[in-house]
Amino acid sequence: MLKGADDSVMEQEDSASQHGEMMSWDINDIKLPQYVSQTDWFQEWPDSYVKHIYSSEDENAQRHHSSWAMRNTNNHNSRILKKSCLGVVVCGNDCSTLDGRKIYLRPAICDKARQKQQRKCCPNCNGPLRLLSCRGHGGYPVTNFWRHEGQFIFFQSKGAHDHPRPETKLEAEARRSIQKAKSAFSPPSLRLKRVQEIESLAGAMPTQEPLLLSHPEARMPPANFRGHLSKSWPEPRPSSCCGQLPCPRPAGQDGPSGEAAGWGRSRSLRGAPSAQHTLPGTKGGRDPFGSDASPLGDGSCGEKPPLTYSGSRPALPPRAAPQGGPCAMASGAQPRPQLLPPPGGSGGHGGHGLCLDYCDNDLGFNLYPLR
DNA sequence: CCTTGCGGGTGTC
DNA sequence: GACACCCGCAAGG
Incomplete structure (x- = not known):
């Protein structure tokens, strides 16, 4: 961990002069701004080449959280903690749920777990899963950097994600635990029933933002979607593409896709990073899948006022708040109060993620509220 | 079992 | 040297 961030409370030489240079720093700078008038609200989906300064009190920042699936990279x-994006796990059949959503699972962070994950089936159609690697940074995965400095935590992102957003960590966790519970308590024959039970249960809970099965363009959950999850979810049925390619991948084989196709074994691909697919207007371009269409509008221009992001209230007033102009920042996405359920809290993201598990794998269904 | 962070080591540029 | 990545280890949930 980067905890070290000693207590050496930096001298707060009220150098108002630094205000203007607030964003001129680079994570690699020997000296980072020591005086920050306002810290940012935690950004759950940082994208593009952005920088943020969080309060060292911010729990999410402390934990280097991100809703992107970021894995630790040894630099x-x-x-400076460096993390690189793993992309998103999609259905190899490119199936959609009845309501048009796509499967965007969160890649497991651990290599082993990820390989295992790819041997599982699409929770929607039982098809094979495929890891869509991130190549938003010059053909390489987007990287995030974290650096603790005094009472601040500096964050810098390099690259624009060129893939849809995966489900959040909470969603993924919930999926796992549900699956666990399922397999622990229900004989296969009862699973469907259980699914229905849970589904109805989910209906009773106020949920929001079903992201797991998401629709690129629907990243912005329609208003009528919120709070109506269970209703909007189709009956348990191996939807849309059932039948076609039911998870053909033999266990043990990671298939042509995923890591193999991505960065996993890419050393040999060096120099030809775009062999797979062309980078969709990497630089400066918004990612084509709507990472800027966040339901919370992280990339978009200011809607939401600073949502109460409890969990970790910056010590200083977040400079996310409308200041000047919402999207005035040169670096692109301006810190906007984004949420992530405060650790342990029942935050905004609380409930989302719905999907049914027809495959006997642990890619459970996400049709229930997250704790 | 998984996440997260650390750090040794390798290969490429 | 910078960078990307692999691998194993350890702590924690």
Whole structure:
């Protein structure tokens, strides 16, 4: 961890002069701004080449959270934590649910777990799963950097995600635990029933933002979607593309897709990073899948006022708040109060993720509220 | 079992 | 040297 961030409370030389240079720093700078007038609200879906300064009190920042599936990358610099994006796991059949949503699962962070994950089936159609690697940073995965400095945590993102957003960590976790519960308590024959039970249960809970099965363009859940999850979810049925290609991948084989096709074994691909697919207007371009269409509008221009993002209230007033102009920042996405359920809290993201598990795998269904 | 962080090591540029 | 990545280890949930 980068905890180290000693208590050496930086001298707060009220250098108002630095205000203007607030965003001129680079994570690699020897000296980072020591005086920050306002910290940012935690950004759950940082994208593009953005920088944020969080309060060291911010729990999410402390944990280097991100809703993107970021894995730790060794940059041999203990002061700067580097993470690279794993992309998103999609259905190899490119299936959609009845309501048009796509499957965007969260890649497991652990290599082993990820390989295992790819041997499982699409929770929607039982088809094979495929890892869509991130190549938003010059053909390489988007990287995030974290650096603790005094009372601040500096964050810098390099690259624009060129893939849809995966489900959030909470969604993924919920899926797992549900699956666990399922397999623990229900004989296969009862599973469907259980699914229905849980589904109805989900209907009783106020949920929001079903993201797991998401529709690229529907990343912005229609208003009528919120709070009506269970209703909007189709009856248990191996929807749309059932039948076609039911998870053909033999266990043990990771298939041509996924890591193999991505970065996993890409050393040999060096120099030809775009062999797979062309980078959709990487630089400066918004990712084509709507990472900027966040339901919370992280990339979009200011709607929401600083939502109460409890969990970790920055010590200083977040400078996310409308200041000047919502999207005035040169670096693109301006810190906007984004949420992530405060650790342990019942945050905004609380409930989303719905999907049914027809495959006997642990890619459970996400048709229930997250705790 | 999984996530997260660390750090040694390798290969490429 | 920078960068990307692999691998194993350890702590924690």
